Amino acid sequence: MLATGRDVGARVVPHPMRGLTLRVALLTGMAIGLVGISALIQELQAASTAWIVGQSHWSRSQQQASFALSRYLSHGHPRDLAEARQALAVPLGDLDARRALEQPDTDLARARRGFLAGDNAPGDVNRLIFSFRYLGHLAYFKDAVRLWRQTDAPLLQLAGLAGAAQALHARPQVDPATRAMLQDRLQGLDRELQGQAKAFSMSLRRTAGIVRITTLVVGGLSVLLITVVAVLLARRVRHDLLEKESRFRAAFYLATVGMLKLDADGGIVEANQAIADILGYRREALLGLALPDLLVEGELVFDEDGRIDWPRQLRPAELRFRCADGGLLWGRWSGTLVAMPGHAPMVFAIIEDVSQNHALAREVQHHASHDPLTGLVNRREIERLTEQALLDVRAHGGVHSLCYINLDYFKLVNDGLGHAAGDQLLRRMADYLVGAVREGDWVGRLGGDEFALLLANIGQDEAKQVLQRIVRSLDQTGFLHTEGRPRVSCSIGVVEVTDEAVDVNWLMSAADSACYAAKEAGRNRVHCFNESRLALDERRLEADRLAQVTSAIADNRMLLYAQRIERVGDPGFLHYEVLVRMRGVDGVLQGPGAFMPAVERYGMGMALDRHVLSLLFRHLQVCPAHVQLLGLCNVNVSAQSIAEPSFLAFVCDLLERNRGLARKLCFEITETAAISSLAQARNFIEGVKARGCRVALDDFGSGLSSFSYLRQLPADMLKIDGVFVRDMDIDPVSRAAVRAITEIGRELHMTVVAEWVESLEVAAQLQQLGVDGLQGYAIERPMALERMTQPALRPLRSGVSSDGRPGLP
Known part of the structure; x- marks a missing residue:
């Protein structure tokens, strides 16, 4: 018994479709094979016919040649000789074709020419060649070929006899005895060839009969075999359909998900136990219902005739179902x-209870938008609600008040009483604020001890009165009962939500600033954000400018300009600084002063630097001749870019892919940016210098600690702040500052460049102080980078002469 159980357990149950697939494959293969065999037999029959037709041409042409040659012997007319030779060309062509095929190296071209000369149809030539080469060894066909070879000698003798007859008639006088002899020989050859042709024809006919019988036998067997397989296949299909039907019924009634079988009107024809359990019905009770009885109103889709639109209704969705007890549940x-031939279409539907998933999704959504400690909305939801309030006033007018609330001395509570007491204070504060506001207002927790409050449809003056009552009554709520503990108070900042507000970030920042001002003023008070209308307009203008910069980068409207930097004593040295301009949508060109403040304020410096560097590298890559002449190209980098490691990675990637440009580049870093991010500045400087670039400290002298930090920054160039350069010819202090910076640069072996050189007098004084480079309108005005990189477009200029007197361009 154990062995039997083991055998049964180890038995592999074949896949129900595997046998059907094998039978279909076998039937298909047999059909294809039958078609192939039929095609082959048809080709054999065609070849047999071609041989019989060719033999007929051979025999007729031989007889025609004999008759024409006999007439020529009798009368000597040249046309009879020509007719005889033309007729002989047919059997001789067939002879030549066969000999070409019998050679060790088969000459197919010669064989084709021979069979065509033998008056065979062009379409039969390939069949003749194929059958002779591959079927010539078969018994009957082999015998036919043997008989064909026996005609070779008599045929050649016949051809020779034509030459003898021609020679006879070429004599001055025909010998009657010779003519009689040739006539006898001709008749003998004709009888011999006709006998051989008849035997050859009979052999070909026997071969054709065998082919015909073979065709009938093979065709009959194939049809019989296909019939047997088709019958077996039909039986298997019927068995599989019955098996599938029983498996479907078992799966339908035993499935753990709800299943319904419906008619075209939505009536329930069959239902399994799972759907009955899900909806709380007895299974038999479901059979008397229809789909509209189970679905909540609005979940059914109807067509124009008021019938259920099944193509749209059957799309996967989550619908609301009505249970037997009147409750609702979500079902996937x-x-x-x-569609069944001869029957109305049926619908099979699957319903899975997903009510728990919906409840979980609502819970997750609540946790994502609410603070777990207080139950108030969190920062993300606060920003969303504030955005909604801002859109509301922009669309319909009015005003709201956004309040930023910060508990005073909360850290003392946390440290003195513990975090549990701090959490209790936050929860009570949340409950207090919720109870203090009106319906339509909302309260949220920003984090820590900070709360946000929106007072709807009131301005900041009215909001201030409400908030002052909250501040005064907060101390009377009794949050903390222990003697000697710090009392609870809060500082509140208020900003109006009007259509003039820039965006949500600006509103949050303004409320935060007002709250900070309340703390600075002594805490436990309310402060309103009262920025001037002019400042608001300026902020909104900056936001517009930022949007214009973003659009200009996307539309490729940021343009590169270049301003020459004159090397004192070497005017041929090509050195310039790359500048950026923005072309507005109206075509007006804007300088950096119009958009750079907004770029720096809103943190877009790195994006602009990336774009400028990409434009510069692409431009220089297509100007190899200019790059060879280029001495140095300065390009500015903002403080935001220096502080971001990913920007250094971006620059290093550009330099690695364009190593020939690295030694031509000098990155300009403002002195204040370097000092404010000293460690990041050092990393950036070392990273680019390791790849062959140079580094310049721009606007040097504007910082408060320039000289003390200078040793820590391995720069190659100092660019003196133009504020000192511009007025040094009339301001002794500026002149002294320029002299000091120049001397420091010389001691540190740095190249010193002066900016804002706007007059010849200043240029001369700078050269006397030992400045290495001059940049400004007195040297050369900025021009489009294309003009700088193309000598034909660059204007003629005169640099600083050896005597220190610069010439204007």
Whole structure:
């Protein structure tokens, strides 16, 4: 018994479709084979016919040649000789074709020419060649070929006899005895060839009969075999259909998900126990219902005739179902419409209870938008609600008040009483604020001890009165009962939500600033954000400018300019600084002063630097001749870019892919940016210098600690702040500052460049102080980078002469 159980357990149950697939494959293969065999037999029959037709041409042409040659012997007319030779060309062509095929190296071209000369149809030539080469060894065909070879000698003798007859008639006088002898020989050859042709024809006919019998036998057997397989296949299909039907019924009634079988009107024809359990019905009770009885109103889709629109209704969706006890549940619904020949279409639907998923999704959504400690909305939801309030006033007018609330001395509570007491204070504060506001207002927790409050449809003056009552009554709520503990108070900042507000970030920042001002003023008070209308307009203008910069980068409207930097004593040295301009949508060109403040304020410096560097590298890559002449190209980098490691990675990647440009580049870093981010500045400087670039400290002298930090920054160039350069010819202090910076640069072996050189007098004084480079309108005005990189477009200029007198361009 154990062995039997083991054998049964180890038995592999074949896949129900595997046998059907094998039978279909076998039937298909047999059909293809039958077609192939039929095609081959048809080709054999055609070849047999071609041989019989060719033999007929051979025999007729031989007889025609004999008759024409006999007439020529009798009368000596040249046309009879020509006719005889033309007729002989047919059997001789067939002879030549056969000999070409019998050679060790088969000459197919010669064989084709021979069979065509033998008056065979062009379409039969390939069949003749194929059958002779591959079927010539078969018994009957082999015998036919043997008989064909026996005609070779008599045929050649016949051809020779034509030459003898021609020689006879070429004599002055025909010998009657010779003519009689040739006539006898001709008749003998004709009888011999006709006998051989008849035997050859009979052999070909026997071969054709064998082919015909073979065709009938093979065709009959194939049809019989296909019939047997088709019958077996039909039986298997019927068995599989019955098996599938029983498996479907078992799966339908035993499935753990709800299943319904519906008619075209939505009536329930069959239902499994799972759907009955899900909806709380007895299974038999479901059979008397229809789909509209189970679905909540609005979940059914109807067509123009008021019937259920099944193609749209059966799309996978989550629908609301009505339970037997009147409750509702969510069910994931999917189904298919089955059309059966001769019957009305049926619908099979699957319903899975997903009510728990919906409840979980609502819970997750609540946690994502609410603070777990206080139950108030969190920062993300606060920003969303504030955005909604801002859109509301922009669309319909009015005003709201956004309040930023910060508990005073909360850290003392946390440290003195513990975090549990701090959490209790936050929860009570949340409950207090919720109870203090009106319906339509909302309260949220920003984090820590900070709360946000929106007072709807009131301005900041009215809001201030409400908030002052909250501040005064807060101390009377009794949050903390222990003697000697710090009392609870809060500082509140208020900003109006009007259509003039820039955006949500600006509103949050303004409320935060007002709250900070309340703390600075002594805490436990309310402060309103009262920025001037002019400042608001300026902020909004900066936001517009930022949007214009973003659009200009996307539309490729940021343009590169270049301003020459004159090397004192070497005017041929090509050195310039790359500048950026923005072309507005109206075509007006804007300088950096119009958009750079907004770029720096809103943190877009790195994006602009990336764009400028990409434009510069692409431009220089297509100007190899200019790059060879280029001495140095300065390009500015903002403080935001220096502080971001990913920007250094971006620059290093550009330099690695364009190593020939690295030694031509000098990155300009403002002195204040370097000092404010000293460690990041050092990393950036070392990273680019390791790849062959140079580094310049721009606007040097504007910082408060320039000289003390200078040793820590391995720069190659100092660019003196133009504020000192511009007025040094009339301001002794500026002149002294320039002299000091120049001497420091010389001691540190740095190249010193002066900016804002706007007059010849200043240029001369700078050269006398030992400045290495001059940059400004007195040297050369900025021009488009294309003009700088193309000598034909660059204007003629005169640099600083050896005597220190610069010439204007």
